Amino acid sequence: MTSTARPRGRSRTWWAGVALVVGGLAVLGWVGWQFWGTNWVSGRTHHRIVEQVEKKWAADADDVVAVPEGDVAALIRIPAFGDDYVVPVLEGTTDEVLAAGFGHFSDSAGPGGKGNYALAAHRVTHGEPLRDLPELEAGDEVIVQTRGATYTYVLTSAGDGLEVSFTDGWVVDPLPTNPHEGGVQPEQRQGQRLITLTTCAELLHTDERLVAFGVLKGVERVSR
Numbered sequence: 001m002t003s004t005a006r007p008r009g010r011s012r013t014w015w016a017g018v019a020l021v022v023g024g025l026a027v028l029g030w031v032g033w034q035f036w037g038t039n040w041v042s043g044r045t046h047h048r049i050v051e052q053v054e055k056k057w058a059a060d061a062d063d064v065v066a067v068p069e070g071d072v073a074a075l076i077r078i079p080a081f082g083d084d085y086v087v088p089v090l091e092g093t094t095d096e097v098l099a100a101g102f103g104h105f106s107d108s109a110g111p112g113g114k115g116n117y118a119l120a121a122h123r124v125t126h127g128e129p130l131r132d133l134p135e136l137e138a139g140d141e142v143i144v145q146t147r148g149a150t151y152t153y154v155l156t157s158a159g160d161g162l163e164v165s166f167t168d169g170w171v172v173d174p175l176p177t178n179p180h181e182g183g184v185q186p187e188q189r190q191g192q193r194l195i196t197l198t199t200c201a202e203l204l205h206t207d208e209r210l211v212a213f214g215v216l217k218g219v220e221r222v223s224r
Helices: 012-058
Strands: 066-067 070-077 089-092 101-104 115-120 141-145 149-157 161-165 194-200 208-221
Touching: 012 066, 012 070, 012 089, 070 101, 141 194
Parallel strands: 089 101, 115 194
Antiparallel strands: 066 070, 070 089, 070 141, 101 115, 141 149, 149 208, 161 208, 194 208
């Protein structure tokens, strides 16, 4: 009586299948972390920083509050996004900064200053501060709170009114001037106090950016 010997170990095909399954799970885990995990972490970070900044300002501390993620000089509120919407603004636009809130282009004007107060934020992942930017319309308000004043800007262009390449640096110039005739831009008048919001044009990775412009309409000083 003869018998067929069983092969030793698993076949290469079996191991290849295991590798594909493990790789697929790893990809799904990474996607899940990016789209849900980073939002949870950044949401808690936003809340912590806002609380810390408001506490420091109430104690009559410095205008700029240092937190582990960077320096915070302002808080952003956008009424169209809900009464509980408040996100810190940190100096610079590094990945670490944008994971903690809005990033302020360091070479642009400060809150309420002459020129262009230019900001960037994620549209997807890391708290998604500007996920709903396309829903904003001309006339919507962006409120910038600092220790010394609250500045109310009014958008002059819709959130989906302008899409540019990430290399189009003109949008953060002191007076943004669209190189394309008839394109969206602020009123071409020197000395204005402008705000610019920038974010990704799509919910997935893209090199295109959505841009919305606004102009300062009101200032409320804080009495100390």
